[in-house]
Structure formats: C-alpha cells, structure tokens
Amino acid sequence: MKRRDFNKLLLAGMALPGISFMREGMAYAQTPNGGLTSLLAPEPPTLMLPLNQQQPTIVAGAKIFESLLDYDFDLSPRPQLAESWEISEDGLTYTFHLVRNAKWHDGVPFTAHDVVFSCSQMLIELHPRARVSFERCESIDAADDHTVVFKLKAPFAPFIYAFETVSAPIAPRHIYEGTDYKNNPANDHPIGTGLLRPPPFPPG
Known part of the structure; x- marks a missing residue:
C-alpha cells in the first residue's frame, strides 16, 4: 500500500x-x-450559555439566550436584540439601538445596561471568545436604556461579527451583577430573553 x-x-x-x-x-x-x-447526548451540563460553550449547551442554550445580532447565510448582520446599528466612518464606534419589547423570562425589561454588564464584565471573565472581542473596546456604555455604544481602541472590521448568540450571549444584570457567577442559584433555571418575541425578519 x-x-x-x-x-x-x-x-x-x-x-x-x-x-x-x-x-x-x-x-x-x-x-x-x-x-x-x-x-x-451527552446531557448538557448546564443550560447557562454564558458559563458553558460545549456543544450540547450551545444547542439548547442558544434558544434561551440571545445576542444583539443574528446573521443570514451570507453572514450579513440582521436584528435580534438590536433593531438597528451604525458604525462610525473611522471604524471605532459601534452604536446599537435595542428593541423595546424584550423582557427577561422573569418579566424584568431588557435594557442597554444588561448589554454593558454582559460585555464589559461577565463575558470578559467567563467566555473566551467574547473576551477576545470585547477586550478590544476602549469603553462600552449605555447612552440610554435602549442604546449601547462600543468604542474600540483601534479599528477592527470583524467586530460586527462578535454579536451572535453563541459568541456573546447577553445575561440579566439584575440576576448576576455582584454575585459569584458560577455558583449563582439562577444557573439551575436560566433566565434569558429567547422565544418571547417573533423574529424581526421573515423565517427561512
């Protein structure tokens, strides 16, 4: 042979x-x-997607949690928790305008402060892929309850692709801020925003 x-x-x-x-x-x-x-199979060790990115958790957790954007088969961004967005001409500032009808599964309204907390604190600590993306930011701020502004240290064109659910699942600030993320009791019953609203784009 x-x-x-x-x-x-x-x-x-x-x-x-x-x-x-x-x-x-x-x-x-x-x-x-x-x-x-x-x-x-195997059974997901947890459904808390910000904590665990193993495949079984991804399959189920991505139905519970959402991020700012989704992407079509051509990788063009489309709305999810953000209904629109702008990128500055110098490529340093990404401004996202969030949907106003999203709520967490416990009924608390979803706001820009959840995004700031998730991307500047929780995911930086727990999520290797998100850490690589958001450590590029000079600042992540809520301009108001429905507007988030990401300012980069240097232009990085692929940054617009950092916002799909598996790469940047948004977590509820009112549940996790100031807690031990890995041992928070809510991990046993994840609280997300998924499946509460019809998608803002035609299915298929």
Missing part, C-alpha cells in the same frame, strides 16, 4: 468515530404541530 493511500485510510478511520458520535449524540423529530424535538 502506498503511503498516500495509507494516510487517507488512517484519516478516514479517525473521522468515523466523530461521525458516529454526531449521529448518536443528536437526534431530531418533527412533531405533529410543526415543532421540532431534539435529543441531546
């Missing part, structure tokens, strides 16, 4: 367990009313 063929066989053998795990670890079934039931 030629070395090239042996290497191909070796790589194929290494890939098979991963493929098998993916098939056994996740199963979907459509329900009669059009919903989708998902079986995740």
Whole structure:
C-alpha cells in the first residue's frame, strides 16, 4: 500500500468515530404541530450559555439566550436584540439601538445596561471568545436604556461579527451583577430573553 493511500485510510478511520458520535449524540423529530424535538447526548451540563460553550449547551442554550445580532447565510448582520446599528466612518464606534419589547423570562425589561454588564464584565471573565472581542473596546456604555455604544481602541472590521448568540450571549444584570457567577442559584433555571418575541425578519 502506498503511503498516500495509507494516510487517507488512517484519516478516514479517525473521522468515523466523530461521525458516529454526531449521529448518536443528536437526534431530531418533527412533531405533529410543526415543532421540532431534539435529543441531546451527552446531557448538557448546564443550560447557562454564558458559563458553558460545549456543544450540547450551545444547542439548547442558544434558544434561551440571545445576542444583539443574528446573521443570514451570507453572514450579513440582521436584528435580534438590536433593531438597528451604525458604525462610525473611522471604524471605532459601534452604536446599537435595542428593541423595546424584550423582557427577561422573569418579566424584568431588557435594557442597554444588561448589554454593558454582559460585555464589559461577565463575558470578559467567563467566555473566551467574547473576551477576545470585547477586550478590544476602549469603553462600552449605555447612552440610554435602549442604546449601547462600543468604542474600540483601534479599528477592527470583524467586530460586527462578535454579536451572535453563541459568541456573546447577553445575561440579566439584575440576576448576576455582584454575585459569584458560577455558583449563582439562577444557573439551575436560566433566565434569558429567547422565544418571547417573533423574529424581526421573515423565517427561512
């Protein structure tokens, strides 16, 4: 057997367990009313997405939490918790105007202060991917209850892609500020903003 063929066989053998795990670890079934039931294995260790970014947690947690933006199949930003945004000509200032009808699952209104807390404190400490993005900021401020301003230390064009749910899940400030994030009792019953509002864009 030629070395090239042996290497191909070796790589194929290494890939098979991963493929098998993916098939056994996740199963979907459509329900009669059009919903989708998902079986995740292993069981997610937590549904608190800001704390844990393992795949089972991502699949379930991304339905509980949201971020400022979503992205279409062409990676064009579209609204989620932010309904509109502007980027300054010098590429240093990103201003997000937030939706006004979002509430946390406990009924408390979602505001810009939740975004500031999440991006400048909680995620910096807990989320490796978010830390890389938000450590680029000179400041993260709430101009008012529905406007957040990110000012970068230097222009960074990919910054607009930092705001999808897995990369920057927004957490409720009134639940987590001043607490031990990893041992907060709310981790057992995550409080997000997901699934409370119709999407601001056509499905599909």
